Amino acid sequence: xxxxxxxxxxxxxxxxxxxxxxxxxxxxxxxxxxxxxxxxxxxxxxxxxxxxxxxxxxxxxxxxxxxxxxxxxxxxxxxxxxxxxxxxxxxxxxxxxxxxxxxxxxxxxxxxxxxxxxxxxxxxxxxxxxxxxxxxxxxxxxxxxxxxxxxxxxxxxxxxxxxxxxxxxxxxxxxxxxxxxxxxxxxxxxxxxxxxxxx
Amino acid sequence: xxxxxxxxxxxxxxxxxxxxxxxxxxxxxxxxxxxxxxxxxxxxxxxxxxxxxxxxxxxxxxxxxxxxxxxxxxxxxxxxxxxxxxxxxxxxxxxxxxxxxxxxxxxxxxxxxxxxxxxxxxxxxxxxxxxxxxxxxxxxxxxxxxxxxxxxxxxxxxxxxxxxxxxxxxxxxxxxxxxxxxxxxxxxxxxxxxxxxxxxxxxxxxxxxxxxxxxxxxxxxxxxxxxxxxxxxxxx
Numbered sequence: 245x246x247x248x249x250x251x252x253x254x255x256x257x258x259x260x261x262x263x264x265x266x267x268x269x270x271x272x273x274x275x276x277x278x279x280x281x282x283x284x285x286x287x288x289x290x291x292x293x294x295x296x297x298x299x300x301x302x303x304x305x306x307x308x309x310x311x312x313x314x315x316x317x318x319x320x321x322x323x324x325x326x327x328x329x330x331x332x333x334x335x336x337x338x339x340x341x342x343x344x345x346x347x348x349x350x351x352x353x354x355x356x357x358x359x360x361x362x363x364x365x366x367x368x369x370x371x372x373x374x375x376x377x378x379x380x381x382x383x384x385x386x387x388x389x390x391x392x393x394x395x396x397x398x399x400x401x402x403x404x405x406x407x408x409x410x411x412x413x414x415x416x417x418x419x420x421x422x423x424x425x426x427x428x429x430x431x432x433x434x435x436x437x438x439x440x441x442x443x
Numbered sequence: 444x445x446x447x448x449x450x451x452x453x454x455x456x457x458x459x460x461x462x463x464x465x466x467x468x469x470x471x472x473x474x475x476x477x478x479x480x481x482x483x484x485x486x487x488x489x490x491x492x493x494x495x496x497x498x499x500x501x502x503x504x505x506x507x508x509x510x511x512x513x514x515x516x517x518x519x520x521x522x523x524x525x526x527x528x529x530x531x532x533x534x535x536x537x538x539x540x541x542x543x544x545x546x547x548x549x550x551x552x553x554x555x556x557x558x559x560x561x562x563x564x565x566x567x568x569x570x571x572x573x574x575x576x577x578x579x580x581x582x583x584x585x586x587x588x589x590x591x592x593x594x595x596x597x598x599x600x601x602x603x604x605x606x607x608x609x610x611x612x613x614x615x616x617x618x619x620x621x622x623x624x625x626x627x628x629x630x631x632x633x634x635x636x637x638x639x640x641x642x643x644x645x646x647x648x649x650x651x652x653x654x655x656x657x658x659x660x661x662x663x664x665x666x667x668x669x670x671x672x673x674x675x676x677x678x679x
Contacts, residue, residue, distance in 0.1 A: 246531055246668045248454045250637045250646055252619040253466075255604060257552040261542030261568035262606060267551070272493060272538065272570065297471035304554075310490060310612045320489035322611070337491035360484050371486050371612055378468030380459035380636050382615060384481070405479050432472050442452065442478035443487055443613050 251382065254375040256304045263306070263341040275340035277311075277352040283331055285314025285353030289425045290387060290415060293346040294374065297433030301346025305376035307430070309338045309350060309387075316356025316368075328356075354389065354424075360400045367395035367402065374430055374440075384443040387428050388414045405439050412438045448673035449483025450613050451529055457642040465632035467593050483613065483673070490611040493538045495572055502570050505543075505583035509566035516562055517546025517584035519660040522620065522648060525577040526607060529671030533577025540606040541581060542568040548587030548601075557589050582660065588627060600627035600634065609669040620665050621647045 260267045265274065278287060290309075294302040312318050317328040319336050340348040352370075360366040370387040388396055396402055402410055415426035431438050461473035481487070501508040506515055526534040544550050544567065547559040551567050565584060573579045586601045602619040609616065621628060628634050628647070637643045645668075654662025 245529055246527055246666070247642065247645065248457045248529065248670060249616060249618055249667045250642045251453075251458045251616060252604075252633060252637075252646070253468075254606075254617045255619075257550040257555060258542060258604065258606075260550070260552050260566070261540055261604070264568065267566075269566075269568075272497060272540065273491070297473075297475075300471075302472065308615075310486075312486075318485055318489035320492060320611075322488045323485050335491060358485050361482055366484060366486065369486070373612070373615055375617055376472055378466070378470075378472035379461065380463060380466065380469065380633070381453070381461060382617060383461075383474060384613070386486075401481060401484075404481075409476075433475055437474060437476050439476075440474050440478050441481040443481045443483070 251380060253377055253380050254306055256377040258306060259341050263339060271339070273335065273337050273339050275338050275348070275350045277336070277338045277350060278334060279351065282334060282353055287351070287423055288354045289349060289351050289423065290370070290428060291347070291349045291425055292415075292428040292430060294342050294348065294376070294430045295346060295432065299434065301342070301344075302376050302432065303342055303344050303346055305342040305346070305348070305374060307340050307342065307348045308373045308375075309352075309370050311336050311352065311370040312355040312358050314353045314356050316358045318358070357395060364400045365395075365398070367392050367399035369399075374432070379432075383432075383440040385430065385438050385440050386413055387426070389426060390414050390416045409439050412436060449488055450611060450670045451673045453670065456639045457637070459636035459638070463632065463636040466636055487613045488611050490608055490614065492536070493572060493608075495536075498570065498572065503581050505565065505567060505569045505581065507582075508569060510564050513564055515545070515565035515584050517587075519582070520585045521580065521582050521654055521656065521660050521662045522603065522665055523578065523580040523654055523662070524664050524666040526573045526579060526609070527577060527666055527668045529668060533573070534609055534669060535573055535575045535577055537573045537577075537610065538570065538608050539573065539579050540568070540570040541583075541603050543583065543603045544586040544589055544601075546584050546587050548589035559587070559589065585622070585661075593632060598627055600625045600631050605667065607667060607669065614669045616667070616669055618667070619646065622663070623647050623650055
């Protein structure tokens with residue numbers, strides 16, 4: 245049987261290939277997943293920074309997100325739950341390269357809750373992959389939401405994380421004139437290192 | 444794919460660790476706390492789907508997709524192969540994106556200041572989706588080696604960056620394809636970060652007389668293997 249192909253770093257020069265809008269080319273997906281014309285759900289902005297072990301911004305990271313729609317349905321054949329509405333116009337994939345200050349942002353809808361293993365329900369969350377120069381392997385994490393205290397308290401994945409580290413997975417809600425903004429810092433190393441999963 | 448077993452774990456003999464001292468940039472960018480195990484749910488076994496209609500006709504031909512006033516310079520080449528799972532089955536309809544330096548070892552990226560010429564007819568990025576058998580094919584220019592600041596007189600071996608999604612979010616893979624017979628591989632900290640020699644060899648494409656097109660382009664064959672089906676757990 246064939247063995248897995250090894251990972252290598254994304255390196256410093258991926259942007260013109262993977263997020264090429266600044267080079268006048270169309271990318272395969274961007275960081276605006278939803279807008280005023282998106283059917284249903286709460287429009288949100290997710291903002292954050294990627295920081296290294298010296299608390300300096302990582303200005304050449306790529307953040308990718310994958311999420312369910314507002315009803316909690318993934319736009320993928322493995323999610324075949326007919327009773328939960330599929331929104332064909334909402335792909336659920338987003339991609340953003342960090343800027344000179346290490347910042348990234350997404351405009352999307354807040355995802356609905358999705359089933360966990362067994363009969364559990366997972367709190368609303370966004371799945372995240374972090375890649376950067378200096379990372380030989382991508383890292384998986386999740387964004388949960390600070391206004392979902394009850395759902396978060398019952399989430400089996402959050403429960404599997406030691407309590408002191410859970411806050412690294414919860415984006416803080418700030419209400420602005422343009423709508424809710426959820427702030428999520430990704431600390432690759434050191435104090436407050438983000439929880440990464442062996443997903 | 445059912446939820447019961449999810450996908451096989453990342454093979455730790457194959458993939459580099461986060462921290463690899465010889466690759467200096469890992470020092471402050473490598474997570475140090477243990478990864479938290481995550482049994483797969485719908486969130487992990489689903490993933491983005493990109494239709495064939497998302498592509499322009501020249502997206503898979505880097506010798507044509509940025510032409511301004513002539514052909515790009517350098518050695519024309521074809522790289523082709525299959526995207527497979529760990530059972531050897533082809534993975535159809537999966538997005539493959541590539542980017543690379545030009546023949547002189549210069550990236551078009553604004554931050555690349557290597558004193559080597561930009562080729563006005565070469566952008567260096569392409570994409571395609573695998574066909575129903577999992578096969579892919581790109582036409583491009585063989586990239587050059589380039590210096591990097593990791594250590595004194597450090598040069599990266601010529602390589603093509605590959606980004607793949609596979610059937611789910613956890614099958615995501617970003618890697619680099621290298622060329623056979625390259626003396627720089629033995630001293631490249633990024634290539635050498637891969638623990639097993641056999642896993643390193645699998646990142647090196649094979650020169651292929653069958654893929655080579657007479658009077659036109661050298662051919663290389665390179666298969667990519669993504670995580671396959673996981674074992675069924677003992678408890679639900």
